[in-house]
Amino acid sequence: MCRTILLGLIVLMVTVGRVKADEGMWLPILLKEQKFAEMRKKGLKLSAEEIYSVNQACLKDAIIGLVTEGPDNLRSFCSASFVSDQGLLITNFHCIMSYIERFSTPENDFLKYGYWASKKEEESLCRGLMVKQLIRMEDVTDRIMEGTEGLSGAEYSRKIDENGKKLAEEVTKGKNLEMRVQSLFANNQYIMSVYRLFKDVRMVAAPPMSISKFGGLSDNWSWPRHTGDFAFLRVYVNEKNEPKAYNQKNVPYKTTNYLKISLKGVKENDFAMVLGYPASTKQYVPSFGLEAIVEKQNAAKVRIRGEKLAILKQEMEADPGLRLRYSTRISSISNSYLKWKGEIQGVRRMNLVEEKKREEEAFQQWVEASPERKAKYGTVLEDMREVYKELSEYNLANDYFSEAGLNGAEIVPFIGKFEKLVAMYNGRKPVKEASQRNESKRLIGLTKQFFGNWSYEIDRKTFRNMLVRYYEGMPMKFHTEVMEKIIKQYGGDIEKLSQDLFANSIFTKQQELLDFLESDKADGIKVITEDPLYQLSINYYRVFVERISRQRGAWQVKMLPLYKIFQEGMLEMKRDQVLxxxxxxxLRVSYGTVRGCEPEDGLSYRYYTTMDGMYDKYLNNPDDLEYFLPKKMRELYQKQDYGRYADKEGRLRVCFLTDAHTTSGNSGSAVVNAKGELVGINFDRLWQGVASDFCYDENICRNIVVDIRYILFVLEKYAPFSYVFDEIRIE
Structure with missing residues (x-):
C-alpha cells in the first residue's frame, strides 16, 4: 500500500532567545549532532545508536503511535510502547477509554470494574484502532524540492506533491510500508518517516476508573496527582509476523525490541527521557498570531466548552446513570477546556505577546542592517501581519463552526451522516437501488449506535446554548439563512425554538427514523429535507464550505510563501544556534530531570506522590465518586502490602514530575531512565505550564508520570489475574 501525505506546516519562527537546557522535542535522527553531548552530561548512559538506529535494535523500535482508520491514518493521537516480545503494549487508560466504554454494558461494566483478560482468547478487538511503528527517518529536502526553482503558487505546490508521490512509490512499493513526508521550519526542510502499520490491535487489561481516573476532573492538569492512568493492548499479525487486518488465525507480534522495566524508581535530579509522538506546538508563532489565538480563539472556545460542561454536570447530577454513557465525552471536553484556560493564563503571566513584539523588532533591525537582507526580507514581517488580519477572522470562524456548530450538539454531526442518502435521491444522476439500500443499511447501524449512547435533554440544551453562542459570536456573513429565518420566527426565543425542533424532528425519534430507513423512500425523502432540524444542521456545513473553508484556505495559500521567506531569514540570523x-x-525525544517546582507564589510541589495522599483524598471526600477507592485497594493500603514496590521509606509512590518538554500526543509516552529502562508512563502536564506549547518555562513546565512501580503493584496485588504481570520482564 502506498500513501504519502505532504504537510505544509504553517509555522512561524520568530524567537531570538537561545533554547533552554531541557527545552525541545528533538528528531531522533539528529540527536547525535544536536543534543547528544548535552544529554550525556545530564546523565544519559546510552549511545546515540541505542536510541535511534536503522541497523540494530534500539529504543525507537519499541515506541509506538496510536492511530485510527481514515484518510489520515498516520496521524497519531497518543503514544505507547512495547513491553514484551509478544506484542504487548502499554499506554494511557484515557487514550483507549472510548473502546472500554464501547465494550461496557450494564451487565459488564468494564469502566467500573476494569477490563482484565485472563488469556489471549479474551482479548477484544479494538475496531478502527491501529498502531504505527517507525522504521526509519530521513531528510529528503533535496528530493522534495527538486525542480522547484523559479516556481511559485500552485505550480510550486504541484511540483512538491509530484516529488512526494514519486518518492512514496520508490519507498513503499511492494513492501507493506507507509510513509509520511512533513515539512519543518515553514517548508524549508522536509523529513520522511517510514512506518509499519498494524491493523489488528486488541484490548488486554485496564484498571477501573476508580484507579485509572482517580481524581477525575477535579485533579485534571493538577498536582498532587494519584492517577493510575495506564492500560495494555496487544498487536496481532499473521503467521509470517507481518501486519494484517483482524483474523482469528492472527498471532501476537514478535517484537524487534521492547522496553525493560526498572524497579529502582527515580529520585530528584535523575535523568529522564520521554519518547513518543507529540502532536503539535506553536513555539514560534509571532506576536499578532499568538494574541489572536489566545485572546480571541482560546477565549471563545473556553466560553463554549464551559457551557457544555455546565450542562453535562447538571444533567449527570440529576441522573447518575448518564455517567457511564458520557464519561468519555465529559473528559474530552474538560481536558481541552482546562488546557486553553491554562494557555491564556500562562501567556499573560509570561507577558509573551509583548516579548515576541520585542523579538520581531530585533529581527527587523537585523534585516535593516544589510542591503542584501533588506532586499530579501525587508517587508516580509509586515506583509505577514497584513495577511494575518484576514486569516485570523477565518481562523476564529473555523473554531466557532467546530466548537458550536459541528461539535456543538451531537445531533448535528449525526444528521450530517444522512446527506449522502439525500444526495442519492435528489442528485441529477440516478443511483442504483442496491447502493441506496446499502446506504440505508449503513445508516440503520449508525442510528442504533447513536441512540444507544445519547441523551435527548442534554443534547437539546447543548443545541440551544451552542446556537446562541454561534449566532452571537460569528459575524453576520457567517450566519446561515435558515438560522436567521428560524430565530426570527421564534422572536429570538431560543429555548422554545430548541424544544419545538427537537420535539418535531424525526432525527430525535429512533423508531421513526429506523422505520423511514427501512421503507421505500422514493417519494418520502422530503421527510428528511423538510425537517427544520436537518435544514439548520446541514446549513452549518454549507456555510463552512462556502464562506469559511475556501476563504481560509485562500488566505493560508497567500501566507505560505511569506512564511517560507521569513523562516529562511530567521534560520539565517540564528545559524549559530541549534533549533x-x-x-x-x-517521533520525538524530550529529556530533562526528575524535579518538583514552585508554580505559584507560596506554592511548592514535591516531585512525587504516594498512596498516603491517595487514601487521604478518599477519606476527605467520602461522597465524591471522583475520589472513590475500591475496597481491595483500601485493604492493601491499610496493610501497607506494597511488596517489592515500596520505596526505601516503605511508601508506595504513585506519580512523579519531570521537566521534559511534552504536549498533546505525548500521552502514553514511555519515560525511561539513563539506561533506557521504563520507569513510568507520561499522562499529563501541570496546568500552570501548558503554555509550553508557545514558550517553555523551565521553572514551571512539568509533565506528570505514573510510576511504573505503582502500575506493577496494581497488576500483581489488585488485578484478578496475573496474566499480564507474568509476561512483563522486570530488571
Missing part, C-alpha cells in the same frame, strides 16, 4: 522544529506528530 528544534515544532512538534508535528513525528
Amino acid at each position: 528544534y522544529p515544532d512538534a508535528n506528530g513525528s
Whole structure:
C-alpha cells in the first residue's frame, strides 16, 4: 500500500532567545549532532545508536503511535510502547477509554470494574484502532524540492506533491510500508518517516476508573496527582509476523525490541527521557498570531466548552446513570477546556505577546542592517501581519463552526451522516437501488449506535446554548439563512425554538427514523429535507464550505510563501544556534530531570506522590465518586502490602514530575531512565505550564508520570489475574 501525505506546516519562527537546557522535542535522527553531548552530561548512559538506529535494535523500535482508520491514518493521537516480545503494549487508560466504554454494558461494566483478560482468547478487538511503528527517518529536502526553482503558487505546490508521490512509490512499493513526508521550519526542510502499520490491535487489561481516573476532573492538569492512568493492548499479525487486518488465525507480534522495566524508581535530579509522538506546538508563532489565538480563539472556545460542561454536570447530577454513557465525552471536553484556560493564563503571566513584539523588532533591525537582507526580507514581517488580519477572522470562524456548530450538539454531526442518502435521491444522476439500500443499511447501524449512547435533554440544551453562542459570536456573513429565518420566527426565543425542533424532528425519534430507513423512500425523502432540524444542521456545513473553508484556505495559500521567506531569514540570523522544529506528530525525544517546582507564589510541589495522599483524598471526600477507592485497594493500603514496590521509606509512590518538554500526543509516552529502562508512563502536564506549547518555562513546565512501580503493584496485588504481570520482564 502506498500513501504519502505532504504537510505544509504553517509555522512561524520568530524567537531570538537561545533554547533552554531541557527545552525541545528533538528528531531522533539528529540527536547525535544536536543534543547528544548535552544529554550525556545530564546523565544519559546510552549511545546515540541505542536510541535511534536503522541497523540494530534500539529504543525507537519499541515506541509506538496510536492511530485510527481514515484518510489520515498516520496521524497519531497518543503514544505507547512495547513491553514484551509478544506484542504487548502499554499506554494511557484515557487514550483507549472510548473502546472500554464501547465494550461496557450494564451487565459488564468494564469502566467500573476494569477490563482484565485472563488469556489471549479474551482479548477484544479494538475496531478502527491501529498502531504505527517507525522504521526509519530521513531528510529528503533535496528530493522534495527538486525542480522547484523559479516556481511559485500552485505550480510550486504541484511540483512538491509530484516529488512526494514519486518518492512514496520508490519507498513503499511492494513492501507493506507507509510513509509520511512533513515539512519543518515553514517548508524549508522536509523529513520522511517510514512506518509499519498494524491493523489488528486488541484490548488486554485496564484498571477501573476508580484507579485509572482517580481524581477525575477535579485533579485534571493538577498536582498532587494519584492517577493510575495506564492500560495494555496487544498487536496481532499473521503467521509470517507481518501486519494484517483482524483474523482469528492472527498471532501476537514478535517484537524487534521492547522496553525493560526498572524497579529502582527515580529520585530528584535523575535523568529522564520521554519518547513518543507529540502532536503539535506553536513555539514560534509571532506576536499578532499568538494574541489572536489566545485572546480571541482560546477565549471563545473556553466560553463554549464551559457551557457544555455546565450542562453535562447538571444533567449527570440529576441522573447518575448518564455517567457511564458520557464519561468519555465529559473528559474530552474538560481536558481541552482546562488546557486553553491554562494557555491564556500562562501567556499573560509570561507577558509573551509583548516579548515576541520585542523579538520581531530585533529581527527587523537585523534585516535593516544589510542591503542584501533588506532586499530579501525587508517587508516580509509586515506583509505577514497584513495577511494575518484576514486569516485570523477565518481562523476564529473555523473554531466557532467546530466548537458550536459541528461539535456543538451531537445531533448535528449525526444528521450530517444522512446527506449522502439525500444526495442519492435528489442528485441529477440516478443511483442504483442496491447502493441506496446499502446506504440505508449503513445508516440503520449508525442510528442504533447513536441512540444507544445519547441523551435527548442534554443534547437539546447543548443545541440551544451552542446556537446562541454561534449566532452571537460569528459575524453576520457567517450566519446561515435558515438560522436567521428560524430565530426570527421564534422572536429570538431560543429555548422554545430548541424544544419545538427537537420535539418535531424525526432525527430525535429512533423508531421513526429506523422505520423511514427501512421503507421505500422514493417519494418520502422530503421527510428528511423538510425537517427544520436537518435544514439548520446541514446549513452549518454549507456555510463552512462556502464562506469559511475556501476563504481560509485562500488566505493560508497567500501566507505560505511569506512564511517560507521569513523562516529562511530567521534560520539565517540564528545559524549559530541549534533549533528544534515544532512538534508535528513525528517521533520525538524530550529529556530533562526528575524535579518538583514552585508554580505559584507560596506554592511548592514535591516531585512525587504516594498512596498516603491517595487514601487521604478518599477519606476527605467520602461522597465524591471522583475520589472513590475500591475496597481491595483500601485493604492493601491499610496493610501497607506494597511488596517489592515500596520505596526505601516503605511508601508506595504513585506519580512523579519531570521537566521534559511534552504536549498533546505525548500521552502514553514511555519515560525511561539513563539506561533506557521504563520507569513510568507520561499522562499529563501541570496546568500552570501548558503554555509550553508557545514558550517553555523551565521553572514551571512539568509533565506528570505514573510510576511504573505503582502500575506493577496494581497488576500483581489488585488485578484478578496475573496474566499480564507474568509476561512483563522486570530488571
